[in-house]
Amino acid sequence: MFTEREYATDRQPRVGEVDLIADLELNTLWAAMADGDPVILESSRAALLEPLTGPAQIRYRQAVLADCLANPEVIRELYALAVEAVATEKKVWRGLFNNRGEGLLRRSVSVLELLVGTLKHLRAITDRHASEFRSDAFRQFFDTLRQELDDDYFGEIEQHLRQLGFRDGVLATAQLGKLGQGIGYLLRAPRRDHRILRFLPPAVKRPSFSYTIPTRDDGASYEMAALRDRVLSIVADAVGQSTDHIVSFFTALRTELGFYVGCLNLFDRLSSHGEPVSMPDPHPPGGTIRNAIGLYDPCLALRLDGPVQGNDLHADGYPLIIITGANQGGKSTLLRSVGLAQLMMQAGMFVAADAYAATVARAVFTHYKREEDRTMTAGKFDEELARMSRLTAAIDTDDLLLCNESFAATNEREGSEIAGEVIHALTDTGNTIVFVTHLYELAHRFHEQHADSTLFLRADRGSDGKRSFRITEGAPLPTSYGEDLYRETFASAGSPAPDRIAASVSTTDSNVASGP
Numbered sequence: 001m002f003t004e005r006e007y008a009t010d011r012q013p014r015v016g017e018v019d020l021i022a023d024l025e026l027n028t029l030w031a032a033m034a035d036g037d038p039v040i041l042e043s044s045r046a047a048l049l050e051p052l053t054g055p056a057q058i059r060y061r062q063a064v065l066a067d068c069l070a071n072p073e074v075i076r077e078l079y080a081l082a083v084e085a086v087a088t089e090k091k092v093w094r095g096l097f098n099n100r101g102e103g104l105l106r107r108s109v110s111v112l113e114l115l116v117g118t119l120k121h122l123r124a125i126t127d128r129h130a131s132e133f134r135s136d137a138f139r140q141f142f143d144t145l146r147q148e149l150d151d152d153y154f155g156e157i158e159q160h161l162r163q164l165g166f167r168d169g170v171l172a173t174a175q176l177g178k179l180g181q182g183i184g185y186l187l188r189a190p191r192r193d194h195r196i197l198r199f200l201p202p203a204v205k206r207p208s209f210s211y212t213i214p215t216r217d218d219g220a221s222y223e224m225a226a227l228r229d230r231v232l233s234i235v236a237d238a239v240g241q242s243t244d245h246i247v248s249f250f251t252a253l254r255t256e257l258g259f260y261v262g263c264l265n266l267f268d269r270l271s272s273h274g275e276p277v278s279m280p281d282p283h284p285p286g287g288t289i290r291n292a293i294g295l296y297d298p299c300l301a302l303r304l305d306g307p308v309q310g311n312d313l314h315a316d317g318y319p320l321i322i323i324t325g326a327n328q329g330g331k332s333t334l335l336r337s338v339g340l341a342q343l344m345m346q347a348g349m350f351v352a353a354d355a356y357a358a359t360v361a362r363a364v365f366t367h368y369k370r371e372e373d374r375t376m377t378a379g380k381f382d383e384e385l386a387r388m389s390r391l392t393a394a395i396d397t398d399d400l401l402l403c404n405e406s407f408a409a410t411n412e413r414e415g416s417e418i419a420g421e422v423i424h425a426l427t428d429t430g431n432t433i434v435f436v437t438h439l440y441e442l443a444h445r446f447h448e449q450h451a452d453s454t455l456f457l458r459a460d461r462g463s464d465g466k467r468s469f470r471i472t473e474g475a476p477l478p479t480s481y482g483e484d485l486y487r488e489t490f491a492s493a494g495s496p497a498p499d500r501i502a503a504s505v506s507t508t509d510s511n512v513a514s515g516p
Contacts, residue, residue, distance in 0.1 A: 001047075001256045001348075003060060003137075009046040009255060015394035016365050017049060019387070023366040023404070024339045028299040032269045033262030039083070040265070043258035051346030053360055055282040061348025062279050063135035068260040069267065074129045076264070079257040081125070085118045085250035089243075105236035108243050109164050115246045116157060123149040164239065187235050263349055266298070270352065275301045275308070280345040281357035285398040288432060290315040290338075294354035297337045298344075301352065309469040310353065311337070318455040319427045321434045324443050324476040329459025330469035331436045332404055338434055339364060339402050361400040361432070365391050368404040380409035388422060397430040404436045416442035427453075443476035 001007035021027060026048065034041035052058050068075045089111050123145060130142035175184040270277055276294060283289045294310035301308045311334055315321055323331045341351040342364055367388055370380065384407055395401065406422075407415035416439045423433055423446075437443060446454050458474030 001061065001064075001259065002057070006252055007043075007046075007256050007259075009042050011046055011050060014049070014363065016387075016391050019368070020049075020339075020364065020366050023368045023402070024336055024343070025299040026340075026343075028302055029266070029340065030262075032302050033266045035265045037258070037261075039254060040258040040262045043255050044262040047259050047347040047349075048343050051343060051361070051364065052348060053285065053346070053362055055284055055360060058282045058346060058348050058360070060135075060137065064137045065260060065263055065348060065350065066279070067133045067135045067138050068264060071129065071132055072264050074125065074132070075257060075260055077125060078122075079254065079261045081118060081121055082250045082254035082257060085115060086247060086254055088114045088118065089247060104233070105164065105239060108236060108239040109161060112157075112239060112243050112246070113161060115243065116154070116161070118250070119149055119246070120154065164235065185230060185234070259347075267350065270298060270301060273301050273304075273307070275352065276354050277350040278353055278355050280341070280351045280353075281355075282345055283357065283359045285360050285362065286430075287359045288315070288317050288319050290318075290321075290358045290432070292338075292341065292353050292356045292358075295334070295337050295341060295356065296352050297333045298340060298352035299336070300333060311471045313338070315455045318453060319430075319432050320423060320446070320450070320454045321432075321457060322443050322446060322454055322476070323434070323436045323457045323459070323471065324438070324440075325457075325459030325471070325474070326461040327438075329461060330471055331459050333469070334457075334471045335402055335404055335434055335436050339366065339400075342400055359398075359432070362396065362398045363394075364400045364402070365395060366402045366404070367391060367406050368402075369406065369408050381407070384409055385418075392422070392426070395426060395429075395431060399426075399431045401426060401431060401433045403433065405438060406435070408438060412439060412441050415439050416445065420445065440476060440478045444478075447475055 026045075029048075030041055030044050033044040052061065091114065126142050126145045126149075130139075130146070133139060133142065171188040173184075173186050173188055174182040177183040267277060275296065275298070290313060292311070292313040295313055296308045296310040309330065311330070313334075323334065325331060337352065341353060341356050342358060342361060344351045345356065345358060346360060367384075370383060388406070391401070403419075407419050409415075410418075419435070419437070419439065419442050423435065426433055443456070447456055456473065456475055457471050458476065460468045460470040460472055
């Protein structure tokens with residue numbers, strides 16, 4: 001996941017993060033990636049909420065993902081192996097061992113024996129498939145495994161495991177303290193007798209002192225067992241640390257591979273719906289590049305059975321994009337598509353488009369209208385202002401703000417004035433804004449005064465009122481064609497809409513036209 005540091009999923013939430021998740025429907029995306037696996041869910045969640053801010057970092061992760069897409073079976077096998085290794089410790093039931101030195105040692109040895117088998121499996125995967133990977137990350141990973149998990153390593157660790165069985169007893173040394181107590185206990189490796197005639201008694205006997213515990217001396221047996229535990233606790237700690245080190249390696253591998261397995265799951269889901277994906281082209285911060293071909297909302301594609309409408313976007317050089325047009329014409333869907341593509345690109349993923357290129361943002365924020373909430377202590381408009389105040393305090397520069405009908409809770413003139421001030425303040429400090437609005441006064445003002453720095457998009461509407469869900473370039477109109485929805489609603493209820501009311505809905509008065 002990174003070139004110089006480990007990937008960690010524990011993180012502090014950012015300002016506006018809860019709204020970002022809800023507004024872009026990220027839970028739908030994560031559910032498709034995780035496919036019920038909590039580790040993949042956690043890894044994918046952290047990757048999308050902690051966007052990379054450098055094109056080089058993004059391309060590094062893209063290269064890893066390209067290898068994963070080219071070798072999905074190997075990646076899934078590696079992930080399953082990591083999951084199995086992390087679960088190994090739970091397979092060795094603690095109830096079979098006591099919590100004293102010898103019990104802890106035997107349990108650690110049992111776990112370590114299982115992990116050695118897993119390491120051999122990992123080395124076998126390396127030997128079979130390492131040549132199939134091209135990215136620097138995987139090449140370094142497999143090279144390290146070849147160097148570390150060689151035959152000498154496995155021979156040495158198996159020798160240690162045999163010694164840790166202590167089949168010939170425990171050899172230890174100690175010193176006497178001032179009060180005659182044992183101090184400085186050390187566990188010694190058993191001495192092998194290599195003499196050819198070792199079965200014969202030695203010609204010269206060396207002086208030795210020994211004591212044999214009587215068979216029925218329970219007290220002495222207990223003390224010897226305690227002494228044995230005391231000695232073995234030294235090596236038990238060392239073996240436990242070695243076991244923890246191996247488990248930690250597999251835990252990190254599971255976390256990092258979890259993200260890429262999530263990408264594979266999402267790729268399979270979108271492919272099954274016939275939807276395209278592509279590797280985006282990230283550009284360094286400080287510019288205003290944003291281009292897309294066939295950009296669509298992957299969350300919408302995951303919910304629908306049929307294909308979804310994609311849109312092209314050519315917004316190079318525009319720090320502000322204003323989207324207007326017919327109600328339910330795809331404006332909010334395009335806005336969500338832009339936000340998801342930005343987050344997916346900066347997570348090192350593919351994006352839901354035939355092609356996508358954009359400037360890297362330091363952070364992505366959303367400000368969507370909210371429905372009436374009975375628990376609110378203030379009105380909707382006050383709540384909108386408070387939320388925007390928190391966002392503007394967190395926004396610095398090179399950020400991306402997505403607004404969906406912001407300040408629609410007040411009248412046309414007041415909402416346009418406030419929105420205009422916010423837009424000017426944020427774009428003047430080097431940020432990019434994509435603004436979906438029914439505020440004709442706002443859109444018209446920017447079209448008249450800032451057409452050179454603003455891209456105007458409009459939701460398409462056929463002459464018969466049908467929505468194609470295509471968004472094309474176009475100047476803002478003084479109506480959102482609310483009468484189409486009105487007629488459709490009344491027609492579905494079996495009652496034709498009165499002409500007088502329909503006419504009033506289609507009036508060019510901006511206050512009426514911007515209503516629901």
